[in-house]
Amino acid sequence: MKAINIHNRPTDRHLRGLDQSRFGDLCQETATPFMILRTEKIRGQLNRLRRAIPRTEVFYAVKANNHQAIIQTLTEENGRFDISSAAELKQITSAGGRADQVIHSNPIKSRLEFDTAVETGVTTFVVDNPDELEKFTRYEGRAGVLLRFKTKAGGSVVDLSYKFGAERSDLPALLDRIRDMKIPFRGFCFHVGSQCLDCSKYTAAIADAGQLIALAEERGLITEILDIGGGFPIEYTDGVPDIETIGAAIMTALNQYIDPRVRVVCEPGRYISGEAATLIVSVIGKAVRDGRKWYYIDDGLYGSFSGRLFDQCSYQILTNRNTKWEKAVLAGPTCDSFDVIYRDCLMPPLDIGDILIFPTMGAYCSVSATEFNGLGSARVIPVDW
Ligand SMILES: Cc1ncc(COP(=O)(O)O)c(C=O)c1O
Incomplete structure (x- = not known):
């Protein structure tokens, strides 16, 4: 050890x-x-991240720490949220946050969770498999989809592509199904893994996203959002790359591969509250x-x-x-x-x-x-x- x-x-x-x-x-x-x-630290981290990756909107991943003081502070700073459950959603609406500005990033939702989120006004949901897509039928266009793809393993302390993320080979059929079911298509998302120490994981995933955006367009699906997930590291016992270095690499990749009309968002948890x-x-x-x-x-x-x-x-x-x-x-x-x-x-x-x-x-x-x-x-x- x-x-x-x-x-x-x-x-x-x-x-x-x-x-x-x-x-x-x-x-x-x-x-x-x-x-x-310390709520001042939360504010400071949010604003430092915004400066480091100016092309992204920050959606705080509530799962990292759902203390109401964090949610309140971020709401005051016009921050947005990524949620995993109806309970987290309730915390956001009770702090004055808007449900239609939330991303529900849990790729597997029970019917009760899904119903509650849609009824409260959430419109953007992450999916990575065909069975989850079938659940959208009952919402008749009120629930839109962000398709999560797998990133290559390695470079992060916690691998988040083991449990979730569609394989590249499954994406054409998923896109066809989204189009045929007339589910509002929002775009793509990925997560490079938590506490990511390797900037090239972000740049490789952004390059992949550029190709997927073209693949969707061939099927008549226009990408509104690219969600580059979280993973930004903080220092525990060892040094880590600073957010400005990571941000510069991400900005270069976004400018190279992603059309400026695509809205780019990120979902940091650890970086904001850790x-x-x-x-x-x-x-x-x-x-x-x-x-x-x-x-x-x-x-x-x-x-x-x-x-x-x-x-x-x-x-x-x-x-x-x-x-x-x-x-x-x-x-x-x-x-x-x-x-x-x-x-x-x-x-x-x-x-x-x-x-x-x-x-x-x-x-x-x-x-x-x-x-x-x-x-x-x-x-x-x-x-x-
Ligand atoms: C979908 C999703 N988004 C964002 C996060 C937050 O990641 P991090 O705390 O590494 O920024 C996680 C973490 O598990 C996640 O699963």
């Missing part, structure tokens, strides 16, 4: 611009575990087992660290302790032996009551947390600094 960076003198860089004095005050007065969610949340936990117990120190903290794999499993993620650890480091095990608070966050990390000796800080826990952490053992999940505290 990869070694984890532990910083025992957290600098501003590690804390990602968090106001250290206000942060210190909040830590003094709040019971752990809790997460600070750096906006910082988790604060306490050491609640310790033991020595087989000669190795074990520290038990009040959040674990069944809580905010669920991203260790589902998102294949390693989070940076910050501590104020500054003594000699030794190998240790970091475990969660439940009675399950499986609930071990890091089996082999270098830690300074810790005491019960010590605090550990985990920056960059705003994406795919709280959303997949459970309340296993009745322990609840970390309280999320939105702040505007």
Whole structure:
């Protein structure tokens, strides 16, 4: 297993611009575990992404973190949303967002989910297979389709073309079926995989999209939208290409392969919310087992660290302790032996009551947390600094 960076003198860089004095005050007065969610960071990431890829409209992928403060902040910034369910849709409409400006990106929808979205006013749905297309019959032109195609594997930490995406060879028949069923055709979409570290994955997929747009046009289907998905990376324990570098590569490919009349959208999740949340936990117990120190903290794999499993993620650890480091095990608070966050990390000796800080826990952490053992999940505290 990869070694984890532990910083025992957290600098501003590690804390990602968090106001250290206000942060210190909040830590003094709040019971752990809790997460600070910075809405200013959400705004900053949205606007930086908009500047980096000026040809795209940003639809935030709510699945990354559906906290209402994020949805509200993005709505105020005229942001749009990509949803997976009726529950996410409800959060958007209750923040004042418009259903007809939402993309429903779940390629498989139950009838109830589909009906609810159409009745609420969603008009754009992602599909990647013929059986899903048949479900459109009952909506008589009220539901339009974005066809998702598979991208080549590799280059990303989380592969999203394993479960979804039509093969290139299936696309002509799917396009014919869309035309014959008279389903409003919106265009194409893809996802290069989450935490994508290789810009060429975007440029190759955009080149493919250029060919598919021509293939659709031969069938009389005009592409309105190209949705280039999410995948934009953030820094956890290792460096990543910055968004300006990725954006420049995407812009070059868009200008080369995609007609300027096509509306280009993206669906970032992690990039918008990942750096906006910082988790604060306490050491609640310790033991020595087989000669190795074990520290038990009040959040674990069944809580905010669920991203260790589902998102294949390693989070940076910050501590104020500054003594000699030794190998240790970091475990969660439940009675399950499986609930071990890091089996082999270098830690300074810790005491019960010590605090550990985990920056960059705003994406795919709280959303997949459970309340296993009745322990609840970390309280999320939105702040505007
Ligand atoms: C369809 C779709 N769009 C967007 C996203 C967001 O991806 P990311 O968080 O990598 O930007 C995902 C992530 O699973 C997704 O499945």
